[in-house]
Amino acid sequence: MSCKVRLASVCASLAPDELALLDSLAHPTSFAPKETIFSQGDTAQTVYNITDGMVRLYKLLPDGRRQIVGFAMPGDFLGLAMRDAFGFSADAITPVTACSFSRAAYSALIDTKPHLLRRLHDYATHELTLAQEQMMLLGRRTAEERIVCFLLAMRERWSKIGRDSVTIELPMSRQDMADFLGLTIETVSRTLTRLAKTKTILIVPDGVRLMDTQRMANMAAA
Numbered sequence: 001m002s003c004k005v006r007l008a009s010v011c012a013s014l015a016p017d018e019l020a021l022l023d024s025l026a027h028p029t030s031f032a033p034k035e036t037i038f039s040q041g042d043t044a045q046t047v048y049n050i051t052d053g054m055v056r057l058y059k060l061l062p063d064g065r066r067q068i069v070g071f072a073m074p075g076d077f078l079g080l081a082m083r084d085a086f087g088f089s090a091d092a093i094t095p096v097t098a099c100s101f102s103r104a105a106y107s108a109l110i111d112t113k114p115h116l117l118r119r120l121h122d123y124a125t126h127e128l129t130l131a132q133e134q135m136m137l138l139g140r141r142t143a144e145e146r147i148v149c150f151l152l153a154m155r156e157r158w159s160k161i162g163r164d165s166v167t168i169e170l171p172m173s174r175q176d177m178a179d180f181l182g183l184t185i186e187t188v189s190r191t192l193t194r195l196a197k198t199k200t201i202l203i204v205p206d207g208v209r210l211m212d213t214q215r216m217a218n219m220a221a222a
Contacts, residue, residue: 018116021109026101027099028097029097033092035091036089037090038079038089039089040060040086040087043084045102046103047079047080048100050077051099052096052097055093058090068179069180079103143191144191144194147191147192148216150177151201152220166210167208199212
């Protein structure tokens with residue numbers, strides 16, 4: 001099975017014969033936009049490797065509010081945490097394709113491939129770093145700085161899977177961005193408009209084009 005994001009995922013640590021073994025465990029899966037992949041609290045019986053599309057990851061708070069905790073993209077694995085239940089919900093923003101694996105079979109493979117376990121550890125460390133950066137993003141920056149940091153981070157994530165461009169795809173809604181950044185949808189829309197008026201970005205269908213990356217980098221470094 002050909003996988004266009006293999007080098008961007010944990011699979012990159014496997015040799016050809018090991019990839020063949022992993023492929024034998026994989027089940028191609030697809031989800032329509034807005035379709036739920038799994039829900040918070042569901043028994044974690046499946047691991048997913050996203051191969052195309054974008055997934056919204058979120059937690060439901062006790063008072064019913066939604067906090068988006070991230071966006072999964074091609075190359076990302078979901079369900080790697082060794083817990084009995086999923087700690088968050090996931091649903092498709094765009095049409096999504098994924099390789100799904102029985103968690104039991106995937107865990108058995110890891111037991112026999114220590115280098116894959118190391119790769120998973122590196123991935124988990126990276127995810128922890130992203131979570132720490134997200135906490136700083138929410139707590140110590142202005143709305144404009146949060147949005148600029150978000151746009152630069154999205155550009156970096158797209159570039160890692162070979163889609164490096166000054167035009168950044170943003171398939172998520174403005175409400176999704178607001179929930180992720182701890183802002184209101186009105187603040188997100190107003191801030192993007194202000195950035196466009198200063199020619200820092202250009203708003204295009206399904207995304208934005210970065211017009212002044214140096215100014216954005218300076219804002220993100222502040």
